[in-house]
Amino acid sequence: MPATALDLTHAPDWADLVAAALLGTERRPPGLPAATGALAQRLERLDPTADAEAALLSASALVSLYRRAGWVPAATSPTPFALAPADDRPACTPQAAWHLAQMLAGKHTVALPEWLAALATRQQTPPPELLPALLGYGHTRAGMREAIIPVLGARGRWLASLNPEWDYALLGDQALNDAEITALWETGSQAVRLALLAQVRSRNPAQARDLLLTTWASERADERLALLKTLAEGLSMADEPFLEQVLDDRSERVRKAAAALLTELPASRLVQRMVDRLTPLLHWTPGVGPRLPGVGQIKKPSLEVRLPEECDAAMQRDGIVLKPVSKKLGERAWWLNQMLEVVPPAVWAAAWGATPQEILTAKITKEWRGLLVGSWAEAARRHHDLTWLEVLVDLAQNGEKALSLEELLPALPPARREALVLALLKGGETLHGESPVMAVLRMLPAPWSHELSRALLKVLGQRLRQIDAHLRTDWHLRAALEIFAQRIPADLASEATAQITNEMRELPYWGAAIHEFEELLAFRDEMLRALN
Amino acid sequence: MSSPLTTEQVLALAPDAASAKAGRGLATPRSWVSVGRDAQAVWGECQGSGKTPYQTQIDLRGPAFRCSCPSRKFPCKHGLGLLLLLAAQPDVVAPATPPAWVAEWLASRIQREEQQQRRQAAADDPATAEQRAAKAAKSAAARDAKVQAGIAEVSRWLRDQVREGLAGIPARSPAVFDRMAARMVDAQAPGVARRLREMAAIPASGDGWQGRLLERMARLHLLVEGYTRLDTLSPNEQAEVRQAVGFNQKQEEVLAGAGQRDRWLVLGQVVEDEEPLQVQRTWLWAEAAARPALVLDFAAPGKPFDHSLVPGMQLDAELVFYPGALPLRALVKQADARMPASFFPSSDIHTALGTYAAALARCPWLERYPLTLGPVQLALTHAGWLVCDQAGHSLPLRPQFGRSWELLARSAGQPFSLSGEWDGDWFTPLSAWVGGFVDLVGGVL
Numbered sequence: 001m002p003a004t005a006l007d008l009t010h011a012p013d014w015a016d017l018v019a020a021a022l023l024g025t026e027r028r029p030p031g032l033p034a035a036t037g038a039l040a041q042r043l044e045r046l047d048p049t050a051d052a053e054a055a056l057l058s059a060s061a062l063v064s065l066y067r068r069a070g071w072v073p074a075a076t077s078p079t080p081f082a083l084a085p086a087d088d089r090p091a092c093t094p095q096a097a098w099h100l101a102q103m104l105a106g107k108h109t110v111a112l113p114e115w116l117a118a119l120a121t122r123q124q125t126p127p128p129e130l131l132p133a134l135l136g137y138g139h140t141r142a143g144m145r146e147a148i149i150p151v152l153g154a155r156g157r158w159l160a161s162l163n164p165e166w167d168y169a170l171l172g173d174q175a176l177n178d179a180e181i182t183a184l185w186e187t188g189s190q191a192v193r194l195a196l197l198a199q200v201r202s203r204n205p206a207q208a209r210d211l212l213l214t215t216w217a218s219e220r221a222d223e224r225l226a227l228l229k230t231l232a233e234g235l236s237m238a239d240e241p242f243l244e245q246v247l248d249d250r251s252e253r254v255r256k257a258a259a260a261l262l263t264e265l266p267a268s269r270l271v272q273r274m275v276d277r278l279t280p281l282l283h284w285t286p287g288v289g290p291r292l293p294g295v296g297q298i299k300k301p302s303l304e305v306r307l308p309e310e311c312d313a314a315m316q317r318d319g320i321v322l323k324p325v326s327k328k329l330g331e332r333a334w335w336l337n338q339m340l341e342v343v344p345p346a347v348w349a350a351a352w353g354a355t356p357q358e359i360l361t362a363k364i365t366k367e368w369r370g371l372l373v374g375s376w377a378e379a380a381r382r383h384h385d386l387t388w389l390e391v392l393v394d395l396a397q398n399g400e401k402a403l404s405l406e407e408l409l410p411a412l413p414p415a416r417r418e419a420l421v422l423a424l425l426k427g428g429e430t431l432h433g434e435s436p437v438m439a440v441l442r443m444l445p446a447p448w449s450h451e452l453s454r455a456l457l458k459v460l461g462q463r464l465r466q467i468d469a470h471l472r473t474d475w476h477l478r479a480a481l482e483i484f485a486q487r488i489p490a491d492l493a494s495e496a497t498a499q500i501t502n503e504m505r506e507l508p509y510w511g512a513a514i515h516e517f518e519e520l521l522a523f524r525d526e527m528l529r530a531l532n
Numbered sequence: 533m534s535s536p537l538t539t540e541q542v543l544a545l546a547p548d549a550a551s552a553k554a555g556r557g558l559a560t561p562r563s564w565v566s567v568g569r570d571a572q573a574v575w576g577e578c579q580g581s582g583k584t585p586y587q588t589q590i591d592l593r594g595p596a597f598r599c600s601c602p603s604r605k606f607p608c609k610h611g612l613g614l615l616l617l618l619a620a621q622p623d624v625v626a627p628a629t630p631p632a633w634v635a636e637w638l639a640s641r642i643q644r645e646e647q648q649q650r651r652q653a654a655a656d657d658p659a660t661a662e663q664r665a666a667k668a669a670k671s672a673a674a675r676d677a678k679v680q681a682g683i684a685e686v687s688r689w690l691r692d693q694v695r696e697g698l699a700g701i702p703a704r705s706p707a708v709f710d711r712m713a714a715r716m717v718d719a720q721a722p723g724v725a726r727r728l729r730e731m732a733a734i735p736a737s738g739d740g741w742q743g744r745l746l747e748r749m750a751r752l753h754l755l756v757e758g759y760t761r762l763d764t765l766s767p768n769e770q771a772e773v774r775q776a777v778g779f780n781q782k783q784e785e786v787l788a789g790a791g792q793r794d795r796w797l798v799l800g801q802v803v804e805d806e807e808p809l810q811v812q813r814t815w816l817w818a819e820a821a822a823r824p825a826l827v828l829d830f831a832a833p834g835k836p837f838d839h840s841l842v843p844g845m846q847l848d849a850e851l852v853f854y855p856g857a858l859p860l861r862a863l864v865k866q867a868d869a870r871m872p873a874s875f876f877p878s879s880d881i882h883t884a885l886g887t888y889a890a891a892l893a894r895c896p897w898l899e900r901y902p903l904t905l906g907p908v909q910l911a912l913t914h915a916g917w918l919v920c921d922q923a924g925h926s927l928p929l930r931p932q933f934g935r936s937w938e939l940l941a942r943s944a945g946q947p948f949s950l951s952g953e954w955d956g957d958w959f960t961p962l963s964a965w966v967g968g969f970v971d972l973v974g975g976v977l
Contacts, residue, residue: 014743021746024697045896055693058757062748063898068956073881073925080909080920084944094539095620102556105977128944129976132937159941162912522562 062097062428205234259319302363307332340375370402433476446487461499489522541842558613568628675864682719706732723778793848794818800962825862844969858895876965878906878949881925906949930958
């Protein structure tokens with residue numbers, strides 16, 4: 001029980017009365033407390049010898065009331081909070097605030113990142129009364145912090161400085177000077193330091209690395225891991241010497257993280273070591289004869305593959321995992337797969353004087369073809385090699401089993417991605433939960449273009465009009481409705497609703513999902529309009 | 533025409549948080565097939581899950597609600613949603629002629645009001661009044677006898693506890709209190725029963741329970757003594773004692789008394805369980821007389837409370853106080869203009885505690901008293917939140933109050949005015965004035 005304003009237990013006369021009541025008058029007749037003035041006059045009228053119980057109860061009533069009425073708080077209050085700085089940007093309209101309140105209360109919360117981004121673009125803030133709830137939301141959901149920080153404004157940052165749970169927001173989105181950076185780096189909480197490092201890194205990658213080096217040796221393993229991961233942004237060969245050292249870190253997870261970062265750098269020593277290890281294992285034989293479209297060469301180029309004999313300490317230092325994660329691959333194939341994924345595929349094209357098409361369609365030991373194509377796909381993704389990716393997409397569309405379009409897609413530029421999905425949608429296939437386009441749509445991040453969304457709405461409407469047994473159990477498609485409602489541009493809400501008939505709304509099993517689909521789209525539309 | 537309610541005021545009408553949330557969801561034009569309003573009423577048709585839309589109508593004078601939906605909540609989410617829509621987007625709800633289903637309801641309401649007035653006139657007829665008075669006197673005498681016996685019993689019980697010592701109570705709690713409380717319900721002394729029930733939680737409430745329990749028991753002893761010597765007290769003191777024991781004065785009798793006309797601000801409204809009923813406490817403040825008033829309303833769980841007093845609203849009204857040594861509980865006799873609050877009372881903590889002490893001196897059974905503080909600021913210590921005034925005095929905020937950060941965010945650290953209930957230990961905020969009226973009962977979301 002926290003201390004209350006009136007602590008009667010420590011008053012001597014009151015404590016005597018309590019002690020007497022606890023013990024009971026039959027064990028010891030009570031005395032009356034000493035008092036002066038009006039209270040004394042009242043107490044004198046009580047007679048403990050004649051009626052001990054009544055005297056004790058009456059005295060207790062008098063003394064407790066007397067003290068309660070006369071209590072005054074001590075005039076040594078703690079200092080109230082410092083004043084907030086002047087607001088630096090206007091608050092959003094009450095209607096927009098209401099949308100925020102609804103999302104924070106759990107309704108259509110999936111739309112919160114979009115709302116926050118729109119608010120930030122308009123240079124507005126939430127109204128003050130919702131700032132604590134928003135800051136609290138970011139406290140429990142670290143993934144939301146990046147979206148929350150830019151809308152807080154001066155008032156929000158001031159609040160964040162008063163509650164340790166909200167210190168992640170302290171940095172705000174303004175650049176700090178060197179002295180402020182050093183001070184925060186040395187004294188901030190883990191969340192603050194992480195955010196600080198990310199912020200410095202985005203402005204000046206070298207400064208962030210130097211900052212990290214000042215305390216690297218004294219950080220705990222989990223902190224080293226988290227801090228190291230912030231180097232993924234702005235990664236360059238300038239970081240390579242440091243990362244190469246971290247390959248000898250005490251913690252295995254930190255070593256692995258450093259290796260993962262080095263594999264992103266094609267010129268790193270780690271990647272070069274992988275090339276050296278792989279070169280004797282891959283033997284390329286060029287084709288014979290001219291390359292003519294539709295005819296083929298007299299003899300196709302071929303690739304012979306040998307598996308590595310062992311996974312030595314040096315390989316493991318470079319991040320190669322000894323035991324396969326799945327049972328599909330044997331140990332040695334698994335080592336080969338990991339090494340291939342690290343090397344930019346362009347290295348092989350250059351070494352063998354061959355094009356990606358030639359390499360990917362070459363004659364390869366049948367057993368290892370899938371492994372190689374899959375590994376190259378990962379390498380092309382990792383090193384953003386668009387030439388290779390295009391050839392791989394082409395292969396995937398032509399039925400290459402080792403490849404899946406939805407895995408290649410995220411690595412492509414947005415416009416190219418859209419074009420591919422659009423072509424699939426317009427392909428005329430009936431939409432169902434297992435359609436290839438569904439997997440691709442799930443991987444396609446917002447924002448979706450109007451063209452793509454309209455094409456999707458059209459095929460979706462067509463599908464929902466054919467009410468058959470398969471539709472009733474197509475829970476993949478039903479579940480995807482929520483994703484569609486999040487990513488279709490909100491201003492298409494009325495067009496989406498136009499595709500929905502009352503019959504669909506009353507479908508058993510589908511009705512509720514369709515209702516939510518319409519609701520979420522309409523809510524997003526309304527919430528974005530309210531910000532304009 | 534009646535002034536439309538603000539969003540906060542409408543939300544204060546919600547029977548529970550779920551209804552408030554559902555109502556907010558419906559406060560958008562696309563939920564409504566049609567909406568309209570005139571000087572007296574607002575109405576709309578809301579598309580629910582069924583084929584025919586629900587017909588929702590609200591008489592703004594009350595506000596009184598009616599909806600064709602099957603919900604047992606009152607007011608239902610549709611009524612709340614419609615009022616919220618009116619508050620947030622008044623342009624959407626355009627003036628119109630009421631459709632038949634609205635006009636009929638309004639007409640029937642007016643008819644009912646007239647009937648009630650006729651019945652009242654008949655009741656005021658001297659012959660029937662005499663008959664009723666004789667009957668009432670008989671049943672009052674019977675109750676007095678019952679209560680007297682009950683009071684004698686609780687007096688003996690209190691003495692027994694003190695004779696045997698409070699140390700043995702935790703082993704017998706809460707049964708020892710509950711049994712006695714049930715006896716007092718039978719004895720028709722509900723005020724005594726409630727005090728006994730509230731004691732039941734104290735032995736398990738942690739450090740210092742002994743002092744807290746003794747204080748409650750001593751206060752009940754004082755009530756018992758007062759009732760036993762009722763004849764020796766002044767009429768006002770008698771009324772105070774009888775009210776604390778649980779005698780309820782008839783509303784008509786109270787309303788017959790002289791009223792206090794003033795501009796009254798509704799400071800706040802709290803709903804609490806008071807077995808087997810729920811009680812709604814509405815605190816008001818008179819601008820000119822600078823005094824508080826408390827309007828109580830009782831309802832069975834799930835049944836609607838009176839919604840005519842909305843926090844943040846001020847009304848030119850005549851209130852009649854129940855007779856007593858400390859006139860605090862009151863009834864609204866007549867209310868004219870209602871409008872959003874334009875003033876907010878405030879005093880420093882020392883002065884406010886002076887009024888509390890004076891009130892306690894008049895009515896020792898006072899459980900809580902409204903304080904209106906300002907200019908004040910908030911402070912946070914290891915022991916919890918405090919409200920501090922310019923003189924450096926402070927009161928602790930009740931730990932369960934969950935909106936301190938929000939209040940701080942609104943105030944930006946600047947001084948503001950704050951009203952709340954003071955129970956001698958904790959200050960529980962009701963409302964604040966931070967650039968405008970803020971209702972602090974319930975949650976922000």
